[in-house]
Every structure is written in C-alpha cells, then in structure tokens.
Amino acid sequence: MSKWGHLFKDGEFAPRERIVAGLTLEQVTRRPSAQSHTIYEELWHTNRWQSIIVNRDEALYEEWQKGRVYPDAPPASQEEWEALVAEFLAGIEKALWWTESPERLRHETDPGHTMADALVSLAAHTAHHLGKIVALRQFMDAWEREP
Numbered sequence: 001m002s003k004w005g006h007l008f009k010d011g012e013f014a015p016r017e018r019i020v021a022g023l024t025l026e027q028v029t030r031r032p033s034a035q036s037h038t039i040y041e042e043l044w045h046t047n048r049w050q051s052i053i054v055n056r057d058e059a060l061y062e063e064w065q066k067g068r069v070y071p072d073a074p075p076a077s078q079e080e081w082e083a084l085v086a087e088f089l090a091g092i093e094k095a096l097w098w099t100e101s102p103e104r105l106r107h108e109t110d111p112g113h114t115m116a117d118a119l120v121s122l123a124a125h126t127a128h129h130l131g132k133i134v135a136l137r138q139f140m141d142a143w144e145r146e147p
Helices: 003-009 016-020 025-029 039-054 057-065 078-099 102-106 115-139
Strands: 108-110
Touching: 003 016, 003 078, 003 115, 016 078, 016 115, 025 039, 025 078, 039 057, 039 078, 039 115, 078 102, 078 115, 102 115, 108 115
Parallel strands: none
Antiparallel strands: none
C-alpha cells in the first residue's frame, strides 16, 4: 500500500468506507448533545473541504470563506445521505489520482505550497472528522468493535 493510500483509504484506523457505511437516516441526523454535530454534518463538512482541495473548486472555497462550513439542513432522504457518502468516497479516489504523478504533487496550490502539502493537510482534517463520526457511532451503539 502506498503512503497516500494509507493516509486516505485504510491506514492507521478503520477503512474510510466502513466508517460511513450502514447508517440509517435517523442515525446520521441524530444530535446527541447541543454541542455536537450530527454524523451527516460531520461528513458534509469533511466532504466539502475534500471537494475544495481535490477538485480545486474556487466557488466552494469562496462559500467556505464566507462561513458556509456546515450544511443548512439535514438530508431529506436516505438517498441524499447515500449520495453524500458516494461523493465522499469518490473524492478519496480523486485525492489518490493527484498522488499518481510527481508533477501533480508538485502543482502549486498557493505560493510556496504544493498539492502534496494540501493533501497531507486534507488527510489530517479528514482523520479528525472521521474520528468524530466513529465516536458518534459508538455513542449511539452503531459501531461494531473489531476484535
């Protein structure tokens, strides 16, 4: 496994696909406390930042800078949740696409910062929020421990 696959797909903690799989609409919209986000909000936020980085999406970045970093409303259906999961998993593949070429990794995203730098930062950001999703799942007894 490459270091990038390790960072983005299945290294150090549960495979990313497992973290977001098998959840119901009720589970992803449950808010365990006033201070917490829902699983949906955590994944939406994570996916939005991932989209900004891997798709180099300036329009989404402008919205992010204006404070739209979490969704305005919960998903309306199970299908909407599943579409978000699919988009997130596809974004992981896009992140890995960037890593397939040294030229892509050297792409300058900002003065003095490369795509490789952005991807390392993205991996850390994603790990933080996926950890929160696992904790929320554990709290609601929707996470099966590995032996």
